[in-house]
Amino acid sequence: MRLAVCLSLVPDPATIDVDPLTGEIDADRTLYIMDPADAAALELALRLRGEGDTVIALTVGPAAAEPVLREALAAGADGALRLWDESRSATKPAVTSLLLATALRNEGLPDLVFCGWRSLARGSGKIPALLGEYLDWPVVTDIARLEIQAARVHFHRRLARGDRSEGEVTMPAVLAIAADGVRLRYASLPQLMQACRTAIPMRDLPDLGLSPLDLSFPASTVHAVTPPRPRPRTIFIPDSSLSPHERIGQILSAGAAPKSNTVLEGSPDEVADAIIAFLQARGFLEQPA
Amino acid sequence: MRAPKPTDHFDVVVVGAGPAGSAAAIVAARAGLNVLLIERGEYPGAKNVSGAAFYGSAMLNKLIPGWWEQAPVERYICRRDVILISPTTAVSLDFRSASPDYAAPPYNAFTILRPKFDRWFAAQAEAAGAFLLTSTVVDGVIKERGKVVGVKVRRDDGEIRADLVIACDGANSFLAQQAGLQRRLETHELSLGVKEVLGLEEAAIRERFNLSGNEGMVLEYVGAITDKARGGAFLYTNRNSLSLGVIAQVSSLVETGKRPYELLELFKAHPAVAPLLRGAKLREYSAHLIPESGWEMMPKLVASGMLVAGDAAGFCLATGLYIEGINYAMQSGMAAGEAAIEAHRVRDFTRHTLERYTELLWPYNVFTDFRAYRHAPHFVNGERLQNLYPEMAAASFERLFRVDGNAKQKILPLYLKAMRQSGAKPRHLIADLLQAARSYLW
Known part of the structure; x- marks a missing residue:
């Protein structure tokens, strides 16, 4: 099985030093790290790797992005590849994913492509979707857990409010990983030193067989932004059969019924029976058969 | 998995990429030695806490000509105040100079922010050919037959072999203690x-x-x-x-x-x-x-296969008049780098050859300064100098400048009175004056 992991270098939020007086960011202090979601994706890919499997790390970026690939090599990736168009200073998600898709085709398509879901830098989550489009593969986002069972990937997806959904996808596929708890392994010294010394291969546009025209996407324009409509508030409507006085009382209490207590009196047996009956009536106890 | 084995052999391993470590790495790497510079922070300077005023501009200029043009410096220092204070009063000596020694290249001193400066300085070591390994903690030295032969880092298979280890791991150096060069320091x-x-x-x-x-x-x-x-x-x-x-x-x-x-x-x-x-x-x-104790607390600086430089060696000159450390760290680092080159030339890293380092610390003006001011740290931290005299000075100036309708007194009686009031004994005063003279004058 061949696995590819797409990595990106993002600013470390802990090192973003905002000058409290001017509000400017002190760029000299910002450090760049492997995106935490990408690191989780890499770690999961490394855990899945069995005998004879390979994990290849890819990134799109200038030479300054090499450390992210060295980190992947140090952690145990079998190979690394950097893609870049020297004429650019930054890439849009569409360009990034086209470069990745082309490189993956040229190098021999893998069985699975891992991405981090929503990077710290932009967090648009577009790369896996676009990559799936260019490769014409299925895409699964927000993956918290996965297992491989005979050419099928069994996964748990993270949904809103802590919900999960399970599903399966056949290989090949693009998987966007959002495993919060997964940390990239700590590299051993020999691997780290080796990674620091390895020359990282680079592919530019001619190497990939692309022309600059292929990458000239029309600039996207935002025409309007509509925030999601807030859910309508439910307004309490008083019972019209009541007297005005009682209706005012209901409106003032916003429909909340006043608390009612019942004090039971009698012998302990009678009281116990009454309590059991009460709990059964409310569904707290099952009715005796 | 792979068997634990020495992965690489280096001529020199420098522990700590601060001013001492990077200076040592620059000197040794420029001479073509295979140098590994290990830093525990994510980048050099990440773990640093320092003022910082850097008084070694002219010295660094010899290592990296015109360094202030490329390095992240803050301001060049042309004003210095020494201030004695009591809870309400301050008496200061204000020094300001626009002389070319202070205000023109190579300048006298700079304020710097160490997280930026150390990163730049370590990059110079990398440019010189040293290999920089960050986010890696050194746990200790590897000793074989009484000789330091490398370091152990906190990673799997983390043994690094080297002919020479230069410990620049800062104040309270565990490496120096492990190698038996430094005792546990007193509070x-x-x-x-x-x-x-x-x-x-x-x-x-x-x-x-x-x-x-x-x-x-x-x-x-x-x-x-x-x-x-x-x-x-x-x-x-x-x-x-x-x-x-x-x-x-x-x-x-x-x-x-x-x-x-x-x-x-x-x-x-x-x-x-x-x-x-x-x-x-x-x-x-x-x-x-x-x-801060300077000459008194200096460890043995040389073991077979190991040198100690910078704060690890206690090279911080705190005399009240001077509070300097970065320049001595660099100077000692450069001396250690040179000693490494000489030892490498004769392929002998025993203590005997490495003693050259302590000889070099004289021409690099590290030992000279620490020896000259060896009495000062003790004097500066004396109880009376710390608390009594500043208060006395502040009180007598307060009295001198106060106009309250009473007859003005001349200075001597006024000072004698301030002395009496603060409970200073003339015997102590004379003893302290002598001590001060011994510390600073000759």
Whole structure:
């Protein structure tokens, strides 16, 4: 099985030093790290790797992005590849994913492509979707857990409010990983030193067989932004059969019924029976058969 | 998995990419040695806590000509104040110079922010050919038959072999202790510095400290700032921030039960300091140990296969008149680098050959300065100098300048009275004067 992991270098939020007086960011202090979601994706890919499997790390970026690939090599990736168009200073998600898709085709398509879901830098989550489009593969986002069972990937997806959904996808596929708890392994010294010394291969546009025209996407324009409509508030409507006085009382209490207590009196047996009956009536106890 | 084996062999492993370590790495790597520079922080300077005023411009200029043009420096220092304070009063000696020695290249001194400066300096070592390994903690030295043959780092298979280990791992060096060069330090030999960086607009800094352009200022305080604890305080101007901090002897913190941050708050609230800080916003807070006892606490600097430099060797000159460490760290690092080159030439890294390092520390003016001021640290941390005399000076000036309708007194009787009131004994005063003279005059 061949696995590819797409990595990106993002600013470390802990090192973003905002000058409290001017509000400017002190760029000299910002450090760049492997995106935490990408690191989780890499770690999961490394855990899945069995005998004879390979994990290849890819990134799109200038030479300054090499450390992210060295980190992947140090952690145990079998190979690394950097893609870049020297004429650019930054890439849009569409360009990034086209470069990745082309490189993956040229190098021999893998069985699975891992991405981090929503990077710290932009967090648009577009790369896996676009990559799936260019490769014409299925895409699964927000993956918290996965297992491989005979050419099928069994996964748990993270949904809103802590919900999960399970599903399966056949290989090949693009998987966007959002495993919060997964940390990239700590590299051993020999691997780290080796990674620091390895020359990282680079592919530019001619190497990939692309022309600059292929990458000239029309600039996207935002025409309007509509925030999601807030859910309508439910307004309490008083019972019209009541007297005005009682209706005012209901409106003032916003429909909340006043608390009612019942004090039971009698012998302990009678009281116990009454309590059991009460709990059964409310569904707290099952009715005796 | 792979068997644990020595993965690489280096000529020199330098532990700690601070000023000492990077300087040693630059010198050794330029001579073509295979140098590994190990840093525990994510980048050199990440773990650093230092003022910082750097007094070694001319010296660094020999290593990297025109360094201030490429390095991240804040301001060149042309003003220095030494201030004695009592709780209400401050008496200062103000020095300002526009002479070319101070205000023109190579300048005399700079204020720097160490996280930026150390990163730049280590990059120079990399450019010279040293191999920089960050985020890697060195746990100890590897010894074989009484000889240091490498270091053990906190990673799997983390053994690194080298002909020579240069320990530049800072104050309270575990490597020096492990190699049996340094004993456990006493609390009176170490000081604790707590420091803040406060953001302040450039224009406000110029106005408040009476500076123009890129001029900078260093203020050093002695007296009530540290309450009864022994120590001092400093305030440095950066480009658009102030570095300020309190340094207190660890043993006196224990005795007085004062907490370091209480002392810092006391300092910041002092009437002579508070107006300088008005409107400044906190950006960083940090604390670190400082080896202040100089000559007295210096460890053995050489073992077979190992040298110690920088703070690890106690090269911090704290005499009251000077508080310098970065320059001595670099000088000792350069000396260690040279010693490494000479040892490498004869392929002999035994103690005998490496003793060359201690010989080199004389022409590099490290030993000369520490020996010359060897009595000063003890004198500066004396109880009376710390607390009594600043108060006396402040009280007598207060009396001298006060006009209250009574007949004016001449200076001598006034001082004698201030002395009597503060309970200073003439015998002590004379003894301290002699001590001061021995420390500073000859």
